[in-house]
Amino acid sequence: MESEQALESEAEQGERLGWWHHSHPTFAGITGFFAGMLFVTALPGAFAGLLRLLLDYETAEKLFPFVLLALALPIAMLVKRKTRRFAQFMFVGMVVTALVVLGVASLVLYFMVDA
Known part of the structure; x- marks a missing residue:
């Protein structure tokens, strides 16, 4: 009896915690958009910093x-369909972020x- 209740409570907890990445319609959109923003802003900076940390300036500039x-x-x-x-x-997040950065710059x- 206890094992059945434990299994049921684990299943309920899994359903409660797993709703956001299995069936929520906006999860992929929101996370994808912000991942694209980070991809455009943080990845090149982190890559340049890592190259500069490990290599001399000329080599890092050639490898960037x-x-x-x-x-x-x-x-x-x-x-992949999934x-x-x-x-x-x-991609939408990447394009929008690039357009905003280029527009502001x-x-x-x-x-x-002009001034």
């Missing part, structure tokens, strides 16, 4: 374009040169 190889991850996620929705929103540059 290899950060573009990281794009293989979201592209590979687009192929991760496709997440990857689509990740161009406005700042415009006002600095």
Whole structure:
């Protein structure tokens, strides 16, 4: 009797804790969007910092374009059906973040040169 109750309570707890990543319709969208934002902002900076920490400046500068190889991850996620929705929103987050950064940078540059 106790084992049945324990199994039932574990199943209820698993359902309660597992709802957000199994069936919630906005989970993939929100997490994908913010993962894309982090992918555009934090990944190149972390890669540059790691290269600079481990290698001299000239070598790190030559190896920095290899950060573009990281794009293989979201592209590979687009192929598999289970991760496709997440990857689509990740690309949206990447594009929106890049547009905002480029837009703000161009406005700042415009006002600095114009003034």
